[in-house]
Amino acid sequence: MNLRRIGVIHSPHREAAGTPVQSALAAGVKGAVQVFPEYAGELRDLDGFERNWLAYWFDRAKSPQMVVTPYLDTTPRGLFAARAPCRPNPIGPSSVRLLGISGHVLYVDGLDLLDDTPLLDIKLFIPAFDTFEAKRIGYCAVHFGAAVAGGGADGLLLDA
Amino acid sequence: MNLRRIGVIHSPHREAAGTPVQSALAAGVKGAVQVFPEYAGELRDLDGFERNWLAYWFDRAKSPQMVVTPYLDTTPRGLFAARAPCRPNPIGPSSVRLLGISGHVLYVDGLDLLDDTPLLDIKLFIPAFDTFEAKRIGYCAVHFGAAVAGGGADGLLLDA
Numbered sequence: 001m002n003l004r005r006i007g008v009i010h011s012p013h014r015e016a017a018g019t020p021v022q023s024a025l026a027a028g029v030k031g032a033v034q035v036f037p038e039y040a041g042e043l044r045d046l047d048g049f050e051r052n053w054l055a056y057w058f059d060r061a062k063s064p065q066m067v068v069t070p071y072l073d074t075t076p077r078g079l080f081a082a083r084a085p086c087r088p089n090p091i092g093p094s095s096v097r098l099l100g101i102s103g104h105v106l107y108v109d110g111l112d113l114l115d116d117t118p119l120l121d122i123k124l125f126i127p128a129f130d131t132f133e134a135k136r137i138g139y140c141a142v143h144f145g146a147a148v149a150g151g152g153a154d155g156l157l158l159d160a
Numbered sequence: 161m162n163l164r165r166i167g168v169i170h171s172p173h174r175e176a177a178g179t180p181v182q183s184a185l186a187a188g189v190k191g192a193v194q195v196f197p198e199y200a201g202e203l204r205d206l207d208g209f210e211r212n213w214l215a216y217w218f219d220r221a222k223s224p225q226m227v228v229t230p231y232l233d234t235t236p237r238g239l240f241a242a243r244a245p246c247r248p249n250p251i252g253p254s255s256v257r258l259l260g261i262s263g264h265v266l267y268v269d270g271l272d273l274l275d276d277t278p279l280l281d282i283k284l285f286i287p288a289f290d291t292f293e294a295k296r297i298g299y300c301a302v303h304f305g306a307a308v309a310g311g312g313a314d315g316l317l318l319d320a
Contacts, residue, residue: 001162001163001164001165001217001278001280002161002162002163003161003162003163003249003251004161004248004249005161006248006249022289024288024289024290024291024292025289039240039248041226041227041238042226042227042238042239042240042248043238043240043241044227044237044238044241045237045238045241045242045298045299046238046240046241046298047298048241048296048297048298048299049241049294049296049297049298050294050295050296050297051292051294052240053253055249055251057161066201066202067201067202067204077204077205078201078202078203078204078205078206079202080199080202080203080206080212080281080282080283080284081203081204081205081206081208081209081284082205082283082284083283083284087281088164088166088199088202088280088281089163089164089166089215089280089281091163091215091251091280091281093213093253095292118161120161120248120249120251121240121247121248121249121251122240123240123243124240124241124242124243124297124298124300125292125294125297126294126297126300127292127293127294127297128184129182129184129185130184130292131184131291131292132184132211132255132285132287132290132291133287134209134210134211134285134286134287135210136208136209136210137208137209137210137284137285137286137287138205138206138207138208138209138284139205139208140284140286
């Protein structure tokens with residue numbers, strides 16, 4: 001199971017400090033997704049979509065850990081109950097707003113990742129397929145239960 | 161960028177025909193996510209969450225294609241404007257409902273994948289971080305524009 005780099009994501013953030021920890025908290029953080037020219041044909045039809053999923057490789061993540069203490073939390077949590085980048089497979093998804101496409105470069109808003117992050121995939125976003133409800137959110141309810149219904153998060157709880 | 165198998169997903173579907181094409185359309189399709197014992201510690205705290213994201217490897221996907229004709233569509237679309245599994249990096253996400261955990265096995269509902277699919281990652285689901293709005297959904301609007309607001313999809317448009 002080998003991944004291939006299909007492009008690179010350019011973000012204004014070059015270090016973890018100050019980088020939003022979730023795309024839902026990254027409105028206003030704009031950048032460019034540079035798809036390598038050999039994948040330009042795969043971009044056809046994408047310009048009609050307001051949002052896209054990006055999949056990428058956390059190339060600067062630390063070694064995998066069994067437990068992590070999420071940001072603004074004080075208790076170690078199992079890694080799969082957190083979103084820290086130090087995962088057995090350091091891949092991440094982000095939902096970004098598509099501002100425009102020029103050639104094989106996507107201009108996007110909502111980047112919660114570091115500059116020069118390797119791009120792995122792009123997928124269209126459709127609310128009918130990408131919206132799910134969940135009332136029980138475990139230990140996170142303490143921190144921002146009021147946001148469960150879909151509003152903004154008051155605290156930054158997770159890492160990536 | 162090498163991936164490691166961290167477990168295996170057991171689904172009732174053994175071939176693509178009849179397998180739901182999206183987790184949002186797979187309610188009632190139950191199965192087991194068997195995490196390898198060495199990752200049991202990473203599951204701590206996960207039982208409090210109603211939903212999780214699974215990341216996995218489309219191990220039976222065809223070779224990558226530049227364009228695909230989505231299910232129920234008749235026009236070839238750029239691969240990145242579709243969700244067919246035949247991608248440069250055949251990784252997929254699914255949002256599943258967690259029914260329970262026993263040891264290092266998760267029992268889940270909402271599987272849109274084949275039996276014995278290699279598991280890559282598990283991440284908690286939080287509506288506040290995982291809900292996004294989008295009004296423009298490109299060519300998909302023709303097929304189920306009414307579902308854009310977040311309701312169920314009337315048609316099965318995409319492949320995976």
